[in-house]
Amino acid sequence: MTSNKPVLYVFAISHYCEKARWALDFLGVDYKLRHVAPGEHMEIAKKLGAPRSSVPYLSLNERVIQGSADIVTWAEDESPSGKSLTPDAEACEQVEKRIDDIAGVHVRRFYYSEALVDDPSMIRPIFTRDLPLTKKLMISLGWSKIRKIMISRMDLGARQGKESEVIVDDELCWIDELLADGRSYLVGGEFSRADIAVASILAPLVVPAEHPVYSRLQHPPRLAEELSKWEQRPSFKWVRDIYARHR
Numbered sequence: 001m002t003s004n005k006p007v008l009y010v011f012a013i014s015h016y017c018e019k020a021r022w023a024l025d026f027l028g029v030d031y032k033l034r035h036v037a038p039g040e041h042m043e044i045a046k047k048l049g050a051p052r053s054s055v056p057y058l059s060l061n062e063r064v065i066q067g068s069a070d071i072v073t074w075a076e077d078e079s080p081s082g083k084s085l086t087p088d089a090e091a092c093e094q095v096e097k098r099i100d101d102i103a104g105v106h107v108r109r110f111y112y113s114e115a116l117v118d119d120p121s122m123i124r125p126i127f128t129r130d131l132p133l134t135k136k137l138m139i140s141l142g143w144s145k146i147r148k149i150m151i152s153r154m155d156l157g158a159r160q161g162k163e164s165e166v167i168v169d170d171e172l173c174w175i176d177e178l179l180a181d182g183r184s185y186l187v188g189g190e191f192s193r194a195d196i197a198v199a200s201i202l203a204p205l206v207v208p209a210e211h212p213v214y215s216r217l218q219h220p221p222r223l224a225e226e227l228s229k230w231e232q233r234p235s236f237k238w239v240r241d242i243y244a245r246h247r
């Protein structure tokens, strides 16, 4: 018997996937979570008729919704709980778009520039997490090839990592400034999609205890040292607090 539940396709490690997953969970949408292996994600996307290869994508019976922002919008429209995540559409969109387009890309590049280049065995388990045994084996056997493709596609390396670190620092300054007036939430005085977007995109750096995947993630040594300098930033504390209260 096939289920009619929407299926959310994710990489366990992806912060954009966490964003979509958190919104679906928060809004009480019933869905099936499906972890996919790198490579497999492209084949499934194509089969479902998604315009691009990237996860997350949500398969409804008759169509597919791709991209974390569109999935959040769909989830809000469909929410059985009647909860909303958009107190101010324009303000939420401004924050969400900036965090997705800039920090989303550079947190990943900063992180992987050490994790995938210098310490690949440390993060391999997260790529095979929750996959069926055959897929786990496939990833393990093809790991050096997958790693090379990712290094080239995301333009990773020591110089690139430093470059992204500076950009992430600037984006953290922006969030620190937003929080400087003592607000608990980024937009409209209530928990919104802007909070989910910012907290989930920064989560690979902050590793909040409530995160479904990263809570057990260990940072590679040099990254850990760099991140220890940011531990007391308002943005880091805020991400921990938002996760503790809403995830």
Ligand SMILES: N[C@@H](CCC(=O)N[C@@H](CS)C(=O)NCC(=O)O)C(=O)O
Pocket: 011, 014, 015, 016, 017, 042, 053, 054, 055, 056, 066, 067, 068, 069, 100
């Ligand atoms: N803006 C997109 C970004 C999604 C994205 O970059 N996904 C990455 C994982 S973090 C991915 O699937 N990369 C592999 C690919 O594009 O084929 C979103 O919000 O969903």
